Amino acid sequence: MTNLTRRDFLKLSGGLAATAAALAACKPLGAPTDSPLPTVAPPTTSTTAIPTPTAVPISEQTIARALRRLMFAPKPEDYARAKQIGLEKFVDEMLSQPSGDDPNVASKIKEFTTLTLSPTDLVEYDVDGKRPIPGQELMKATTLRSVYSSYQLYEMMVDFWTNHFNIYIRKNLTGVLKTADDRDVVRKFALGKFYDILSASAHSPAMMIYLDNFESTKNKPNENYAREILELHTLGVDGGYTQQDVQELARVLTGWSVGGKRAAKPGDFEYRQAIHDTGAKTILGKKYDNNGQQEGELVLQALAKHRSTINYVSKKLVRRFVADDPPQALIAKAAKTFTDSDGDIPKVMKTIIASDEFRASLGQKFKRPYEFIVSALRVTNAQVDPGNVLNNYLNQMGQPLFQWGTPDGYPDEAAAWATTNGMLTRWNFALALCNNTIREAKVDLTAITKDATTIDVAIDLLSMAFLGEKLPNEGKQILTKFGGSANVKTATPMLAALIIGSPYFQYR
Numbered sequence: 001m002t003n004l005t006r007r008d009f010l011k012l013s014g015g016l017a018a019t020a021a022a023l024a025a026c027k028p029l030g031a032p033t034d035s036p037l038p039t040v041a042p043p044t045t046s047t048t049a050i051p052t053p054t055a056v057p058i059s060e061q062t063i064a065r066a067l068r069r070l071m072f073a074p075k076p077e078d079y080a081r082a083k084q085i086g087l088e089k090f091v092d093e094m095l096s097q098p099s100g101d102d103p104n105v106a107s108k109i110k111e112f113t114t115l116t117l118s119p120t121d122l123v124e125y126d127v128d129g130k131r132p133i134p135g136q137e138l139m140k141a142t143t144l145r146s147v148y149s150s151y152q153l154y155e156m157m158v159d160f161w162t163n164h165f166n167i168y169i170r171k172n173l174t175g176v177l178k179t180a181d182d183r184d185v186v187r188k189f190a191l192g193k194f195y196d197i198l199s200a201s202a203h204s205p206a207m208m209i210y211l212d213n214f215e216s217t218k219n220k221p222n223e224n225y226a227r228e229i230l231e232l233h234t235l236g237v238d239g240g241y242t243q244q245d246v247q248e249l250a251r252v253l254t255g256w257s258v259g260g261k262r263a264a265k266p267g268d269f270e271y272r273q274a275i276h277d278t279g280a281k282t283i284l285g286k287k288y289d290n291n292g293q294q295e296g297e298l299v300l301q302a303l304a305k306h307r308s309t310i311n312y313v314s315k316k317l318v319r320r321f322v323a324d325d326p327p328q329a330l331i332a333k334a335a336k337t338f339t340d341s342d343g344d345i346p347k348v349m350k351t352i353i354a355s356d357e358f359r360a361s362l363g364q365k366f367k368r369p370y371e372f373i374v375s376a377l378r379v380t381n382a383q384v385d386p387g388n389v390l391n392n393y394l395n396q397m398g399q400p401l402f403q404w405g406t407p408d409g410y411p412d413e414a415a416a417w418a419t420t421n422g423m424l425t426r427w428n429f430a431l432a433l434c435n436n437t438i439r440e441a442k443v444d445l446t447a448i449t450k451d452a453t454t455i456d457v458a459i460d461l462l463s464m465a466f467l468g469e470k471l472p473n474e475g476k477q478i479l480t481k482f483g484g485s486a487n488v489k490t491a492t493p494m495l496a497a498l499i500i501g502s503p504y505f506q507y508r
Contacts, residue, residue, distance in 0.1 A: 016482075066358075068467070071156065078152070091153075095346040099189070101151075146374045191346050194309075234309040249299060310339055313338065322365070324365070334352050363507055367507065369398060380434065386440055430496075431494075455479075
């Protein structure tokens with residue numbers, strides 16, 4: 001790609017701030033303009049035959065905005081596939097993709113040897129300055145998976161559950177054990193059943209250490225993990241539990257620990273009967289009496305099926321994939337599917353995605369920093385080698401991987417991220433990325449605009465690549481005025497950065 005000269009940069013950037021401000025004032029793309037799907041009329045006692053509603057074709061605009069909601073960022077082949085087989089079948093394909101890595105990603109992370117280590121091997125790993133640190137390899141692999149995987153909805157669900165079962169990677173041994181948690185809990189069950197991921201998390205050594213359950217004994221029960229299971233992992237803060245339920249659950253979970261240096265499997269989950277409270281306990285009105293480890297398993301099963309859990313998890317999924325203020329009617333639909341399917345997450349997701357509320361919300365959900373950076377890397381076809389530079393951008397925006405200190409996970413509302421400093425850092429990242437000054441992410445934007453002979457055509461090509469559709473007239477006019485009579489190759493990096501920094505791209 002041709003480097004910008006100082007003269008070219010000054011020529012273009014003289015009106016950059018004004019152009020950026022004008023774009024920032026534009027509204028996000030918003031809901032698609034095609035008609036909603038028809039609803040079936042209710043039954044009637046009339047003998048007159050009711051005509052079968054004619055399905056309204058889903059427009060390319062709806063497909064583009066739906067894929068931008070369900071992926072970090074769609075690629076041209078994703079748009080093409082969805083148009084070919086229809087959005088519903090494409091969603092079915094995404095929801096049935098296997099857990100794990102597609103071949104392209106597997107080849108990019110094969111050198112990260114710590115990703116496959118057992119918890120025991122991870123805690124015994126010799127970090128002597130010559131070998132990679134597991135936490136660093138996990139963060140690199142996570143970014144590479146998000147950027148390069150064709151299993152995009154799966155990766156979005158991995159991100160969702162990572163925050164739902166949040167573990168702060170900088171506490172004690174969580175820095176190494178989070179690698180096993182990511183593999184054996186989140187990634188394994190991201191598109192499974194809720195009980196399975198809840199149970200796997202409860203047996204995760206990283207979770208036991210992060211929330212201090214590894215040191216909980218019958219003589220001194222620790223309530224941290226018990227409280228977060230009820231408040232954050234299952235029922236929700238308003239789910240109907242009491243402080244006594246927290247205390248009783250803490251007693252149930254005494255003995256759920258992590259193997260020490262002398263254990264058969266140091267660093268792995270270990271149940272210790274000797275420190276388990278064998279007395280009778282009552283949780284949410286149900287009695288548990290001296291069943292050892294099985295007490296905890298039974299409580300987890302009960303919590304996974306509890307009405308408050310079903311509503312709480314459904315609400316979080318609707319918030320993540322529909323709106324900051326989740327529509328109550330859609331929560332109810334998702335909760336019904338959750339109940340009917342015994343917590344089958346793909347079926348719940350299909351209910352959410354098929355809803356009118358989902359379609360009406362497209363283009364109006366603000367991207368969190370990690371999502372923003374990954375989507376920018378994907379649409380620019382960046383060659384990514386993640387490290388300190390990209391991590392620093394995430395730090396500045398407030399969302400470094402696995403580093404939210406409290407158990408609630410990173411916030412999922414725009415108010416937490418659409419700050420002055422956050423937006424400025426996003427603009428700086430877009431400018432640096434598109435002008436090829438980030439050594440860990442190299443782009444060739446001329447590959448996107450190679451057929452452009454005018455600024456107008458370049459804008460259309462960039463917007464199609466970045467958004468799956470052309471910019472609204474208001475936005476295009478702003479960019480056309482900015483580009484003026486500049487050479488297309490010279491203008492391309494700045495035009496690309498302006499689109500990425502605009503509300504059109506920052507909302508999904």
